[in-house]
Amino acid sequence: MPRSAPRPSSAKNAPLVFKSAVETALTKLGLVRDIDLALHLPLRYEDETRIAKLRDAREGDTAQIEALVMRCEVSYRPRRQLVVTVDDGTDICILRFFSFYPSQQKALAVGNRIRARGELKGGFLGWTMLHPAFRSAVGDLPKALTPIYPTVAGLAQHVLRKEVLAGLARADLSDTFSPGDLSQISPHSLWTLRDALSFLHHPKADVALAALQDHSHPAWQRLKAEELLAQQISQLHTRRVRAHLRAPVLRQISPDSGTPALEPDTPVLLSLPESLLTKLPFALTAAQQRVQAEIAQDMARLVPMHRLLQGDVGSGKTVVAALAAAVCIDAGWQCALMAPTEILAEQHFRKLIGWLEPLGVTTAWLTGNQKATERRAVLAMVESGEAQLVVGTHAVIQEKVQFKNLALAIIDEQHRFGVAQRLALRSKLRHEGMEPHLLMMTATPIPRTLAMSYYADLDVSTLDELPPGRTPVVTKVVHEDRRAEVIERIRHQIELGRQVYWVCPLIEESEALDLTNATETHAGLQLALQGVTTAAGEKAQVGLLHSRMPADEKKSVMAAFTQGHMALLVSTTVIEVGVDVPNASLMVIEHAERFGLSQLHQLRGRVGRGAAASACVLLYSTGDSTRLGETARERLKAMAQTSDGFEIARRDLEIRGPGEFLGARQSGEAMLRFADLATDTALLEWARREARVLLDHHPVLAEKHVARWLGGKSEFLKA
Ligand code: ADP
Numbered sequence: 001m002p003r004s005a006p007r008p009s010s011a012k013n014a015p016l017v018f019k020s021a022v023e024t025a026l027t028k029l030g031l032v033r034d035i036d037l038a039l040h041l042p043l044r045y046e047d048e049t050r051i052a053k054l055r056d057a058r059e060g061d062t063a064q065i066e067a068l069v070m071r072c073e074v075s076y077r078p079r080r081q082l083v084v085t086v087d088d089g090t091d092i093c094i095l096r097f098f099s100f101y102p103s104q105q106k107a108l109a110v111g112n113r114i115r116a117r118g119e120l121k122g123g124f125l126g127w128t129m130l131h132p133a134f135r136s137a138v139g140d141l142p143k144a145l146t147p148i149y150p151t152v153a154g155l156a157q158h159v160l161r162k163e164v165l166a167g168l169a170r171a172d173l174s175d176t177f178s179p180g181d182l183s184q185i186s187p188h189s190l191w192t193l194r195d196a197l198s199f200l201h202h203p204k205a206d207v208a209l210a211a212l213q214d215h216s217h218p219a220w221q222r223l224k225a226e227e228l229l230a231q232q233i234s235q236l237h238t239r240r241v242r243a244h245l246r247a248p249v250l251r252q253i254s255p256d257s258g259t260p261a262l263e264p265d266t267p268v269l270l271s272l273p274e275s276l277l278t279k280l281p282f283a284l285t286a287a288q289q290r291v292q293a294e295i296a297q298d299m300a301r302l303v304p305m306h307r308l309l310q311g312d313v314g315s316g317k318t319v320v321a322a323l324a325a326a327v328c329i330d331a332g333w334q335c336a337l338m339a340p341t342e343i344l345a346e347q348h349f350r351k352l353i354g355w356l357e358p359l360g361v362t363t364a365w366l367t368g369n370q371k372a373t374e375r376r377a378v379l380a381m382v383e384s385g386e387a388q389l390v391v392g393t394h395a396v397i398q399e400k401v402q403f404k405n406l407a408l409a410i411i412d413e414q415h416r417f418g419v420a421q422r423l424a425l426r427s428k429l430r431h432e433g434m435e436p437h438l439l440m441m442t443a444t445p446i447p448r449t450l451a452m453s454y455y456a457d458l459d460v461s462t463l464d465e466l467p468p469g470r471t472p473v474v475t476k477v478v479h480e481d482r483r484a485e486v487i488e489r490i491r492h493q494i495e496l497g498r499q500v501y502w503v504c505p506l507i508e509e510s511e512a513l514d515l516t517n518a519t520e521t522h523a524g525l526q527l528a529l530q531g532v533t534t535a536a537g538e539k540a541q542v543g544l545l546h547s548r549m550p551a552d553e554k555k556s557v558m559a560a561f562t563q564g565h566m567a568l569l570v571s572t573t574v575i576e577v578g579v580d581v582p583n584a585s586l587m588v589i590e591h592a593e594r595f596g597l598s599q600l601h602q603l604r605g606r607v608g609r610g611a612a613a614s615a616c617v618l619l620y621s622t623g624d625s626t627r628l629g630e631t632a633r634e635r636l637k638a639m640a641q642t643s644d645g646f647e648i649a650r651r652d653l654e655i656r657g658p659g660e661f662l663g664a665r666q667s668g669e670a671m672l673r674f675a676d677l678a679t680d681t682a683l684l685e686w687a688r689r690e691a692r693v694l695l696d697h698h699p700v701l702a703e704k705h706v707a708r709w710l711g712g713k714s715e716f717l718k719a
């Protein structure tokens with residue numbers, strides 16, 4: 001991209017110091033190039049094109065009046081202030097200034113005609129304006145609305161405005177796509193970039209302000225289309241660059257493809273995935289079969305797979321991962337599986353060992369707190385290739401870990417990992433120009449619009465079906481003062497032989513407080529459930545699990561609960577992801593109002609995994625106030641109304657915006673400034689098609705477009 005020449009200062013004769021202060025402020029706003037200035041759009045507008053009459057004004061109106069100064073005096077009661085009485089011919093208004101310069105006092109001298117703009121307050125003493133903006137009433141009224149720009153301290157609106165307009169005049173605004181291309185979306189979208197920008201920087205006075213404010217105006221449509229297009233081109237480009245990389249071809253050997261018919265009594269040699277399938281205690285759901293085939297197809301190609309497997313909690317992602325691993329191992333390569341927490345990684349490890357070791361697969365376990373000797377042994381197994389499957393936490397991507405031939409990397413709960421960690425895992429295949437296949441899994445379904453925008457460089461497979469036999473979890477939202485009833489219910493479940501989770505509240509930014517709280521709750525529940533016996537006639541055990549516990553202790557608590565020796569598990573949110581105990585039928589979440597929506601959904605997914613009817617109790621507290629806050633109430637309502645992960649995710653997107661979904665992935669990547677994924681779906685779909693057209697047929701324009709919008713931030717320019 002040709003860098004624009006250094007921007008000449010618009011204030012030619014201003015002292016050097018002043019110039020650099022403005023430059024600094026502009027840089028802070030990210031306004032370095034002319035085009036950056038041109039794309040710095042107003043937050044809102046003020047209407048100085050009209051003069052209102054006091055007679056017609058209403059309380060609370062923001063209005064501009066033109067009036068004659070009748071009186072101007074400094075008053076000291078109740079505090080020092082400048083009190084100016086003006087008359088616009090229809091009524092009187094008092095302007096008050098608590099801080100003022102002598103120059104202002106002079107401009108407001110008796111007999112001057114001024115225009116003042118501010119909010120009108122009506123008291124029984126008549127109209128007043130507090131600290132109105134004013135100027136002397138000379139010259140014509142402006143023809144355009146006055147734009148108000150996002151700014152930083154030390155950069156006044158009028159200075160910024162001048163810079164923006166200068167940038168707008170200098171910038172290259174030639175279209176990268178023609179306005180007609182947008183007409184598929186809206187017949188009113190026939191605006192060029194230049195027209196749209198000039199308009200938005202100074203819209204005519206008669207424009208419908210609402211259309212500007214809610215970004216539905218055609219000029220905004222053009223800008224949003226531009227922005228989305230840049231994002232789509234950049235992602236499509238990244239994807240195409242990846243298509244030039246190579247990966248090991250992992251072809252599933254299917255006995256019925258081309259093999260001659262076998263004699264009826266010849267022993268059939270099953271491939272590893274096939275053996276695994278016959279060993280499973282259940283049949284795959286249709287969704288699992290479909291997704292498994294999509295993954296197998298990707299891995300059989302020469303190009304690295306880059307696939308996201310999304311499926312609601314409990315949809316059975318683990319077995320899909322195991323099947324992919326089996327294909328990889330069968331082809332003679334290594335597979336790694338990485339999970340964000342030790343508990344989750346260990347659970348995967350056990351499950352996968354249980355499935356694969358009887359079939360002759362050698363597995364290895366890698367975590368941060370292994371003893372040195374044990375670790376050395378594991379590292380040697382991984383390096384020699386003896387370990388065919390390596391499961392672990394972040395420890396898997398450490399530099400010391402050298403694989404012999406890693407061909408498939410699986411990341412569970414991918415949103416908990418950052419770009420750097422994904423890259424580290426991908427770099428573990430040490431062959432020039434090659435990368436392992438990458439399978440990412442998430443239980444936080446990504447709404448379609450997000451998948452199409454931020455995740456457009458991924459292929460997505462979706463498990464949209466739960467295994468049969470699940471009973472939906474009944475969710476109850478219950479006020480904290482009914483805690484005793486809830487405990488009664490726990491007792492009942494335990495006596496029926498069921499197991500229960502009690503999730504302790506999240507205390508923001510204080511792990512220590514989390515801990516005290518969990519410990520106290522644990523003690524209280526132990527006391528309350530004293531003397532309760534389980535269906536097996538044993539004394540009910542109440543266990544505690546929190547993140548500060550030593551790994552060994554965590555392990556033994558989890559084991560006791562998993563094996564059914566523990567009736568109630570009190571826990572901080574460490575159980576959030578992936579824990580699988582089908583006998584658990586009740587979950588109580590204390591201070592549910594403090595949790596995010598997808599977090600609540602994840603937690604709730606820990607119950608309802610077996611055949612028993614399950615319930616989730618969302619205990620809430622309103623603290624000192626009588627009602628819950630608006631968003632908390634909406635979250636709890638959503639939880640009670642639906643258990644569909646996609647619906648939850650959609651509502652979460654509405655309540656919180658996209659930031660939370662993107663998690664670590666987001667860092668350093670350009671967020672959308674103008675487009676709103678909740679409402680701009682049609683534009684997004686258009687941008688997706690157009691990106692392809694531009695990259696295929698007008699690569700120079702495509703590059704220009706991305707450079708204009710994303711500057712140095714784009715993958716496009718790095719690649
Ligand atoms: P998640 O997608 O949340 O990771 P899991 O892989 O932990 O879900 O699966 C949840 C539970 O469902 C596990 O106990 C698993 O063994 C079981 N499961 C998976 N697939 C099936 C199936 N097709 N039929 C019955 N149960 C299944």
Ligand code: MG
Pocket residue numbers: 317318578
């Ligand atoms: Mg899982």
